[in-house]
Amino acid sequence: MKLTKATEYGILTMLFLAKAPAGQLSDSAGIAEREGIPASFLSKLVPSLVRAGLVRSQRGSSGGIELARPAETITLRAIVEAIEGEIAVNDCTGSQPYACFRSGCAIQGALQMAQSRYLQVLADYTLASLVATERPVALSMIGETSGGAE
Amino acid sequence: MKLTKATEYGILTMLFLAKAPAGQLSDSAGIAEREGIPASFLSKLVPSLVRAGLVRSQRGSSGGIELARPAETITLRAIVEAIEGEIAVNDCTGSQPYACFRSGCAIQGALQMAQSRYLQVLADYTLASLVATERPVALSMIGETSGGAE
DNA sequence: GCAAATCGGACCATTTTTGTCTGATTTGCG
């Protein structure tokens, strides 16, 4: 359930890139410093974002990274999955005749459904929409409506 | 995201209890053996279920455990939370002026919403409904324990 | 060719998870 630190850093990085002027490359060391992320750790997870096609990287002297696609097309779900990989609900041992989850697949189905809903929500948020809601950090942003349902 | 083995065992145990004849106590060692759970591990997590009010335990000679409430009133969510404790989306360091998640609470809100949906789905499944859908295990059921279907 | 950057591992420390074991406590039953 809980996302890892790596994912948190990944989201932070993507958000940073989304806020950077278009067409400008940012170097990961700089991002790390400004976002309070261990630089060597970030340099290890950036390639995951590149492989997932979310980030374009330019090597060499004045290189850096930037969003590979418009911020409107990059969802929170894509970022999470890029770093955490396939999010598996639970192991399906399959060793027993009853197939998944031993006592029957009813549970498996329930967990799958729950996870599906989880990812659905993440897919509703794009980098662009997140940046838009983020701005009012100032004191004027009170109230915020709704809040944690739970 | 991924539930722990302990939770899997917990669900398996609750399902077992739900299928047991009403009013009959089951001993955890027996459950462990029949469900393929390490007995000493199970004995450690059963108290969590008891503390959560999902299971009633009877100590002593011919003691054992049984559901504390009707299977219709016990949701998957309750079981998961009983074992995993408070499911936190992500740490809210709060060290920075922007409070949660550093770059703003937009992300925090998204994750919270996603988690909320996840738990909502789990809350839709009760032990009773799971047992009902579990039935069609087909003919692989033979040879197990005679006595017919209860 | 040098410096600045990404890239890709190997590597270690810490925490979490999984599992074992031992002992105390309760309680039915002969």
Added chain:
DNA sequence: CGCAAATCAGACAAAAATGGTCCGATTTGC
């Protein structure tokens, strides 16, 4: 009454995941 069967509560160890560091290879602009 005492024994056996059960839950309960922890200490403790092994294994896995996570968080983090470091070093070298590669690319590329100047």
